[in-house]
Amino acid sequence: MARTPTGALVSLLVVLLLGGCGSPEERAERAVSARATAIHERVLTLDTHIDIPLNFATRDVDPGVSGDFQVDLPKMRAGGLDAGFFIVYVGQTERTPDNEAQAKADAMTKFEAIHRMAEELYPDEIAIAYSAADVERIAGSGRLVAAIGIENGYVIGRDLSLLETYHELGARYMTLAHGGHNDIADSATPRDALGDAAAEHDGVSAFGEEVIAEMNRLGILVDVSHISRAAMLDAVRLSEAPVIASHSSMHALMPHPRNLDDEQLRALADNGGVVQTVALGAFLSETAARRAAELRNIRGAFGMIPGQPEEDLGAEPYEDYLGRIEALDARYPDATVADFVDHIDHAVNLIGIDHVGISSDFDGGGGILGWSDASETLNVTLELVRRGYGEEDIAKLWGGNLLRVWTEAETVAARLSR
Ligand SMILES: [Zn+2]
Structure with missing residues (x-):
């Protein structure tokens, strides 16, 4: 809501950039971004x-x-x-x-x-x-x-x-x-x-x-x-x-x-x-629901309790865990x-x-x-x-x-x- 000096400065920079270079698509995306930023600040x-x-x-x-x-x-x-x-x-x-x-x-x-x-x-x-x-x-x-x-x-x-x-x-x-x-x-x-x-x-x-x-x-x-x-x-x-x-x-x-x-x-x-x-x-x-179910399985397989950070696992299991998550990301991406x-x-x-x-x-x-x-x-x-x-x-x-x-x-x- 409140307009901060930083916010105003960012808006100014966005406006300056808008006149700048790039393909028509890039310019259109920058215009959308500037409009969204302005609306987001006001509402x-x-x-x-x-x-x-x-x-x-x-x-x-x-x-x-x-x-x-x-x-x-x-x-x-x-x-x-x-x-x-x-x-x-x-x-x-x-x-x-x-x-x-x-x-x-x-x-x-x-x-x-x-x-x-x-x-x-x-x-x-x-x-x-x-x-x-x-x-x-x-x-x-x-x-x-x-x-x-x-x-x-x-x-x-x-x-x-x-x-x-x-x-x-x-x-x-x-x-x-x-x-x-x-x-x-x-x-x-x-x-x-x-x-x-x-x-x-x-x-x-x-x-x-x-x-x-x-x-x-x-x-x-x-x-x-x-x-x-x-x-x-x-x-x-x-x-x-x-x-x-x-x-x-x-x-x-x-x-x-x-x-x-x-x-x-x-x-x-x-x-x-x-x-x-x-x-x-x-x-x-559906994909995100599958992901949530798979994630529970993976965490269960590593003996993790709900909310437990993965860093607690120790170096080797942690690497293994990250590999499993990477595969999960590729197979069942989260909702966007x-x-x-x-x-x-x-x-x-x-x-x-x-x-x-x-x-x-x-x-x-x-x-x-x-x-x-x-x-x-x-x-x-x-x-x-x-x-x-x-x-x-x-x-x-x-x-x-x-x-x-x-x-x-x-x-x-x-x-x-x-
Ligand atoms: Zn609830």
Whole structure:
């Protein structure tokens, strides 16, 4: 958003270069690049799904330093990513009192981490948005914006009053379930290890209906990513405010249970909601899904645990590992920004530009070739410009639609609270 002297200088250089040499194709590409850069600087860019680890905003994971994670403040600045929903994610476990207490404790740890980042460590660089208007105000001040979303309604257990507690801490959307069913809704990906049947509630449970009503009253957006098809259609019907899919892509292009089919997309648009297309390879292309499965196999063969860096392997196995990855790259390349924008195009053609947005799922499994971390965010705008999207449409995709839906949820909450 904020125009920095460096930004202005870069723009000037781009303009000077444009008049320069090269083939007509090169000149055309430079013109596209200059246009995309200018649009990217002007529009508000908001990513609706950025995961954080439990030790976020500590000495181990300092968001003020460009490190191993896909998102930190320097990478957001470098990529022109103005705002992000930082996610209070808790995985589904067996629903026992002890496990529910642990889920609440983990949620509080992540809320505290996000507040520590914005209020103690980097108050001059980033601030927490509690309303849609806050997002624009904070971005307008030149700071980055942290909004907060909860991923997995499991964090409330059976206690509706916790929704108010989390709302006070800044939660403005909540994904009803994650991998595995919970007491609120069925998951799109039931888990054998948790003893899940294909369906437990055939959609949203009776308790889930109360949860949605309370979320509407408080102004917490209902997030339908991760829940089963039946639960998603229930949520759209039950919610008085428009719903969001905070990080899902399009089933018509990649039939993965985490994606939304055309009927779901139409239902979401009829409800006034928005689907935040997600840059996660396995949801975007068959090849990338094969790659993800093969990568798990390779890592398993080397005895690596999830998240373990390959450098830990020791010199000889590391060389061997790199060879296997090189072969994998050649055989099953990851999804690209073009694949990603194919999903955006499909949704825009089906339900219109007002109901589509963008998310990364960075540090939670997301990231593709060309948008592998927040510093590469401009590449998404570049591809949108190549496809012929104008500035107004790009502004809607990059956050305008999400802020409209958020504002509508605030209006519904004000009405219901009267
Ligand atoms: Zn997720």
